[in-house]
Amino acid sequence: MASWYERNILPKFLACACSGPQMMRQRSRLIPRAEGRVLELGVGMGLNLAFYDPARVTSVSGVDPAAELRALAEAAPRAEGLEVEILPGVAEDLPxxxxxxxxxxxxxxxxxxxxxxRALAEARRVLKPGGRIFYCEHGLAPDADVARWQGRIEPVWKRLAGGCRLTRPILPLLEGAGFSTEGAESAYLPKVPRFAGWNVLGEASMVNPASA
Structure with missing residues (x-):
C-alpha cells in the first residue's frame, strides 16, 4: 500500500522534477518519432501523451504501478483521436x-x-522484429567528480524521488539488453543540476531480433 508521502507529496515532487522546460523539450524531440502500436514504460503522469503524432501512432498503452500517477495520466492532454489506455503494471513483468x-x-x-x-528484457520481448525502443533517461555522469556526488546524494534522493537512482549507466544497460545505441545523444541538460542532468536520448533497434 502506498504511504502518505507517496500518495500526497511524491506526485507533486515528480511533477516539478519531470515537467521542467528542459525535460519537456527532450520529450518533444523524441516522442513524435514513435510509430505504430506504442507501449510506454512508466507512463507516470502522462507527460508524453501530448507529443504523440496520431498520424503515425495507432494506439498508446501506458503502464505504471502507481494509482495516483495513473489517475493523472488519464486526465493528461493528448492529441484528438489518439487511442490511449492506461494500465496498472510494472516494467519488469509486462501484461x-x-x-x-x-x-x-x-x-x-x-x-x-x-x-x-529485467525491464529492458521485457521491452525486447514485447517488441515486434524490427521494432524500436525510444529512450530519454538521466543516469551516471561520465565525469568522475559529478559521479562521486551522484553516489553521495543518491541515498537521500532515492527516498525523496520514489526510488529514482542517479547512478545507472543507461547506454550500457541498453546494449546489455541487446539494443544498438548507435547515434545516441549524450549531454548535460542546461539549467539542471549536474548530479541529475546527464541525459541520453535516442532510438535503438534490436540486435539479432529473430533470436529475441
Missing part, C-alpha cells in the same frame, strides 16, 4: 504478449524500476 508492439517508449523510467535489466 502483453510477445511481439505485440512496434515501439516502446521509455522516458525517465529506468532510473526508478527495481531491475532495469
Amino acid at each position: 502483453f504478449e510477445t511481439d505485440s508492439f512496434d515501439s516502446v517508449v521509455c522516458t525517465f523510467t529506468l532510473c526508478s524500476v527495481h531491475s532495469p535489466e
Whole structure:
C-alpha cells in the first residue's frame, strides 16, 4: 500500500522534477518519432501523451504501478483521436504478449524500476522484429567528480524521488539488453543540476531480433 508521502507529496515532487522546460523539450524531440502500436514504460503522469503524432501512432498503452500517477495520466492532454489506455503494471513483468508492439517508449523510467535489466528484457520481448525502443533517461555522469556526488546524494534522493537512482549507466544497460545505441545523444541538460542532468536520448533497434 502506498504511504502518505507517496500518495500526497511524491506526485507533486515528480511533477516539478519531470515537467521542467528542459525535460519537456527532450520529450518533444523524441516522442513524435514513435510509430505504430506504442507501449510506454512508466507512463507516470502522462507527460508524453501530448507529443504523440496520431498520424503515425495507432494506439498508446501506458503502464505504471502507481494509482495516483495513473489517475493523472488519464486526465493528461493528448492529441484528438489518439487511442490511449492506461494500465496498472510494472516494467519488469509486462501484461502483453510477445511481439505485440512496434515501439516502446521509455522516458525517465529506468532510473526508478527495481531491475532495469529485467525491464529492458521485457521491452525486447514485447517488441515486434524490427521494432524500436525510444529512450530519454538521466543516469551516471561520465565525469568522475559529478559521479562521486551522484553516489553521495543518491541515498537521500532515492527516498525523496520514489526510488529514482542517479547512478545507472543507461547506454550500457541498453546494449546489455541487446539494443544498438548507435547515434545516441549524450549531454548535460542546461539549467539542471549536474548530479541529475546527464541525459541520453535516442532510438535503438534490436540486435539479432529473430533470436529475441
